[in-house]
Amino acid sequence: MEDALHDRAFTNRLGEDAQDTHIAEAAKRDPHAFGELYDRYYTRVYRYTYHRVGSAADAEDITALVFMKALEALPSYQVGRNGFAPWLFRITRNAVVDHYRRGKRQSPLDDLEHESDAADPVSHVLDTEQREELRSVISLLSIEQQEVVLMRFAAELSFAEIACTMRKNEAAVRMLLHRGLRKMKAVLDDERSRD
Amino acid sequence: MNDPVTDSDLLATTQRVAELARRVDMNPQHKARLRQELLRRHQELSAEPTQRAAGMLWPRLTRLKRLTLVAPTALAAAVACSILVWALQITGHQSPQAAEAARLSRVLSYTVPSVTRWTVQVTLREVRDNAASVQSCSVLLKPDERVYVANRRAYFYSYGKWFAVTRATAKCLPDWQWGFAELAVRLADRDHPPDFRPAGEVNGQPAEQISYIVNKPHSVQVVMTALVDKRTGLVRRLQRLTIESGKVTEQASANYGYQRMP
Numbered sequence: 001m002e003d004a005l006h007d008r009a010f011t012n013r014l015g016e017d018a019q020d021t022h023i024a025e026a027a028k029r030d031p032h033a034f035g036e037l038y039d040r041y042y043t044r045v046y047r048y049t050y051h052r053v054g055s056a057a058d059a060e061d062i063t064a065l066v067f068m069k070a071l072e073a074l075p076s077y078q079v080g081r082n083g084f085a086p087w088l089f090r091i092t093r094n095a096v097v098d099h100y101r102r103g104k105r106q107s108p109l110d111d112l113e114h115e116s117d118a119a120d121p122v123s124h125v126l127d128t129e130q131r132e133e134l135r136s137v138i139s140l141l142s143i144e145q146q147e148v149v150l151m152r153f154a155a156e157l158s159f160a161e162i163a164c165t166m167r168k169n170e171a172a173v174r175m176l177l178h179r180g181l182r183k184m185k186a187v188l189d190d191e192r193s194r195d
Numbered sequence: 196m197n198d199p200v201t202d203s204d205l206l207a208t209t210q211r212v213a214e215l216a217r218r219v220d221m222n223p224q225h226k227a228r229l230r231q232e233l234l235r236r237h238q239e240l241s242a243e244p245t246q247r248a249a250g251m252l253w254p255r256l257t258r259l260k261r262l263t264l265v266a267p268t269a270l271a272a273a274v275a276c277s278i279l280v281w282a283l284q285i286t287g288h289q290s291p292q293a294a295e296a297a298r299l300s301r302v303l304s305y306t307v308p309s310v311t312r313w314t315v316q317v318t319l320r321e322v323r324d325n326a327a328s329v330q331s332c333s334v335l336l337k338p339d340e341r342v343y344v345a346n347r348r349a350y351f352y353s354y355g356k357w358f359a360v361t362r363a364t365a366k367c368l369p370d371w372q373w374g375f376a377e378l379a380v381r382l383a384d385r386d387h388p389p390d391f392r393p394a395g396e397v398n399g400q401p402a403e404q405i406s407y408i409v410n411k412p413h414s415v416q417v418v419m420t421a422l423v424d425k426r427t428g429l430v431r432r433l434q435r436l437t438i439e440s441g442k443v444t445e446q447a448s449a450n451y452g453y454q455r456m457p
Contacts, residue, residue, distance in 0.1 A: 031237035038233060042226055047219045060225045065329050067233055068316060071240070098328050134215035153216035178202070185208040 020084040028074050037084070038067060045092050047154040052096045052146070054135055062099055066092045085157055086164035093147065093165065137184050145180035148173055236450070239431070242396050292391050295403075296382040302428040303344045303379050310429075311336050312454035315371050319447045332367035342376055348383075349376035371449045375430040378421055381407045394422055401425045415439050429453055 020037065027034035045066055050059035069091050077087055138146050144166075151157045151165065163170045316331040336342070340353045342360070349360035358364050365372035381389055382405075389407040396402060403425055409417040415437065422432040430451050437445040 029241070031234045031241070034237050035230060035234055038230055042229075043221065046221055046226075047216065050219050051216060056220070056222070060222065061331075064225075064229050064232075065316075065331065067229065068236065069318070069329050071233055071236060072318065094327075095329070101328075134212065137212075149212065150216065153213045154219075178205075181202075181205045181208050181212070184212060185205060188208060188211065 024084045025079045044155040048150050051150050062095050066095050085161045089165040141180045148176040149180045299428045300382050306427040307344045308341050309455040314452040317449040344379040349379050374433045397431050
């Protein structure tokens with residue numbers, strides 16, 4: 001939890017990003033290196049995508065497209081220009097935009113059909129309710145605020161990485177996150193007071 | 196503005212959102228299958244040095260906005276090859292390329308009906324606004340459905356009815372779904388005979404690169420390049436370059452995967 005909250009905790013990740021950049025260079029020739037990048041980023045890409053599109057099936061399709069596209073585009077990735085994470089998340093962001101352009105929005109019912117790992121039905125219902133809670137609160141934010149919130153908490157990117165991905169400065173990213181969280185707090189507090 | 200990560204007023208909300216954002220069920224089978232597919236595709240790309248090199252060249256050129264310098268060269272090379280093949284044909288000899296076209300047509304006539312499922316993944320790049328998009332589709336034939344290649348034409352058989360394979364019979368990605376069946380038609384085209392070049396190996400099998408030009412109205416020319424498995428004749432990768440008035444306006448490529456009857 002702390003990792004997602006404090007930028008200081010991203011220090012290790014920054015070190016990891018330097019490693020990722022070297023692995024990405026090796027991955028241009030070595031499939032195992034590409035496999036390592038995949039293992040490092042699958043969960044983060046999937047989580048970000050899932051919260052953006054709201055359907056497990058669509059999130060799986062988009063995640064597959066993102067990595068296929070990254071593999072195809074890897075020769076054009078230039079080490080040292082930008083970090084690997086911003087490069088990959090720009091592909092992810094574009095894939096989500098393409099998904100909406102094609103009008104492939106799924107109804108929320110699709111997601112309820114997604115099977116949970118939880119063995120007992122009660123946990124499954126609780127998990128689903130919590131996902132719905134996040135989705136309903138996030139949907140009230142502007143697209144840019146949604147992107148920042150999800151890049152920060154679902155994809156676990158640092159402010160610098162988010163800024164690079166969105167081609168904004170860090171101050172603007174912090175401002176978007178702050179405003180997004182304020183809005184979410186107001187909604188959550190309001191819901192709690194009604195309960 | 197308070198910093199969102201140190202603002203104590205927002206701490207509880209931040210913690211709640213972070214917790215919910217991380218709580219997502221994932222399908223481990225999807226992760227494993229995709230990993231396997233990516234590694235296979237990586238090996239495939241490594242076996243295509245020409246394709247890979249071209250892939251590296253295009254982005255550089257896009258940045259330099261000098262695509263128009265390359266397109267006429269590619270076009271001129273393709274036209275020169277066509278003229279050479281045509282010249283050989285009118286002398287009455289069957290060129291090695293014509294012989295290879297005939298061989299591949301024969302191979303296709305027995306491999307294509309064994310295909311039961313195929314996937315197509317298309318990457319499209321609009322040169323004008325430098326935008327790219329990726330689309331994919333998967334076609335699964337029903338038990339009594341087959342694709343046939345006969346008399347250098349492709350046909351779709353579905354529950355007792357025959358259909359000529361055209362864009363109209365495609366269920367998805369009309370320009371690309373029948374890409375492998377379309378090759379049979381192009382191999383038979385005597386007006387614009389395709390150009391053959393060896394292309395190393397794909398999936399451990401020898402492959403060749405087949406190029407042909409499609410003329411469209413309003414000074415539009417389309418140069419297609421197929422990477423074909425020599426053993427099965429099946430298209431593994433298809434690239435399309437659209438040229439309008441000597442300028443490349445669009446480039447696209449499609450990767451094909453097949454499932455065949457044992």
